[in-house]
Amino acid sequence: MKNEVTPTLRWNGSAKDGHLKMIDQTRLPIELREMECRTVEDVWEAIKSLRVRGAPAIGVAAAYGVVVGLQSLPECTDRTHFDVRLSQVCESLASSRPTAVNLFWALERMRRVAAGASDLSSSALHERLLAEAQQIEQEDRAMCAAIGRHGAALLADGQGVLTHCNAGGLATAGDGTALSVIFAATAEGKKLQVYADETRPLLQGARLTTWELMQRGIPVTLICDSMAGWVMKEGRVDAVITGADRIAANGDVANKIGTYSVALLAKAHNIPFYVAAPSSTFDLSLISGAEIPIEQRPSDEITAGFGRQTAPTNVNTYNPAFDVTPAEYVTAIVTERGLIRPVNRETVTRMLTPTTARQGVP
Numbered sequence: 264m265k266n267e268v269t270p271t272l273r274w275n276g277s278a279k280d281g282h283l284k285m286i287d288q289t290r291l292p293i294e295l296r297e298m299e300c301r302t303v304e305d306v307w308e309a310i311k312s313l314r315v316r317g318a319p320a321i322g323v324a325a326a327y328g329v330v331v332g333l334q335s336l337p338e339c340t341d342r343t344h345f346d347v348r349l350s351q352v353c354e355s356l357a358s359s360r361p362t363a364v365n366l367f368w369a370l371e372r373m374r375r376v377a378a379g380a381s382d383l384s385s386s387a388l389h390e391r392l393l394a395e396a397q398q399i400e401q402e403d404r405a406m407c408a409a410i411g412r413h414g415a416a417l418l419a420d421g422q423g424v425l426t427h428c429n430a431g432g433l434a435t436a437g438d439g440t441a442l443s444v445i446f447a448a449t450a451e452g453k454k455l456q457v458y459a460d461e462t463r464p465l466l467q468g469a470r471l472t473t474w475e476l477m478q479r480g481i482p483v484t485l486i487c488d489s490m491a492g493w494v495m496k497e498g499r500v501d502a503v504i505t506g507a508d509r510i511a512a513n514g515d516v517a518n519k520i521g522t523y524s525v526a527l528l529a530k531a532h533n534i535p536f537y538v539a540a541p542s543s544t545f546d547l548s549l550i551s552g553a554e555i556p557i558e559q560r561p562s563d564e565i566t567a568g569f570g571r572q573t574a575p576t577n578v579n580t581y582n583p584a585f586d587v588t589p590a591e592y593v594t595a596i597v598t599e600r601g602l603i604r605p606v607n608r609e610t611v612t613r614m615l616t617p618t619t620a621r622q623g624v625p
């Protein structure tokens with residue numbers, strides 16, 4: 264099983280000369296291969312190209328990216344130079360992808376550690392930053408497990424569950440968010456039938472979610488995104504559960520493009536629509552989902568996905584990678600602290616305060 268044998272990402276060695284190792288998710292499901300990131304450019308490229316992806320995993324990768332990025336400094340660098348380089352590295356990593364707030368949350372944690380350790384030498388601070396990155400990874404694992412525990416009761420034996428994109432172990436340092444709920448319910452002995460949307464254009468559902476569920480022996484049926492409504496109409500789906508990339512203070516949820524359509528379909532068929540996400544995915548500095556930056560990706564992901572041209576040369580395209588589901592369509596949000604239900608500004612604030620969520624990062 265992937266998560267017992269090959270972790271999604273891990274650190275090897277010391278702060279000074281270690282490196283980040285991660286599954287190259289662009290090769291799945293054909294090939295399970297790990298890659299090494301030894302420079303901040305490697306980490307930036309891995310995030311940008313979705314070799315590592317999913318909001319929590321992006322945050323963990325970025326934290327380790329800071330450690331890698333500081334390795335180019337000479338041994339006896341003074342703190343001023345160290346701090347300048349730290350800023351450059353954080354700014355570079357922050358430019359990789361805009362939507363998943365976990366990236367900015369993790370970078371801010373790293374910056375705060377440095378700001379609070381003015382007495383440490385550069386090399387001692389470098390080790391301290393590695394410890395912080397490892398702490399972020401461990402916390403993420405624990406948050407996944409807690410999300411599974413809190414969410415399992417939402418799913419009943421014999422139910423059909425639809426998910427979109429991949430919010431599993433590949434998207435986190437642990438067992439995932441949405442899939443953690445499915446794993447936990449299954450561990451309680453419930454038999455579930457999962458429907459995985461293929462998730463155009465990059466096929467995270469087809470390539471990654473089905474792969475993870477099959478590794479675990481959980482029945483999964485792959486459907487095209489356009490089939491979700493009909494599958495619901497046929498009565499095959501009792502619940503929908505997805506992850507999130509950023510949740511605004513009012514409970515609006517940004518997640519993989521197509522999630523909004525699924526939420527509307529669930530509403531039309533009177534099916535509960537659940538979101539599973541750790542507190543690190545909440546952005547209380549944003550009043551509503553309208554303020555969430557939506558990543559735009561290259562047109563060839565639509566016109567020539569996976570190397571085969573499927574549309575006329577030079578056709579106009581529009582390729583937003585995420586959409587925003589208004590809170591009113593979300594039945595409940597499963598966090599590591601418990602369930603937010605109903606989802607609105609008051610219930611989000613109550614669950615997240617005092618909070619480790621991001622507050623006011625520009």
Ligand code: MRU
Pocket residue numbers: 313316317318319363427428429430431434435439440441467505506507508518519520584
């Ligand atoms: O573009 P991706 O693959 O990084 O998008 C991932 C998602 O939308 C996930 O659903 C989200 O990050 C939650 S992962 C626990």
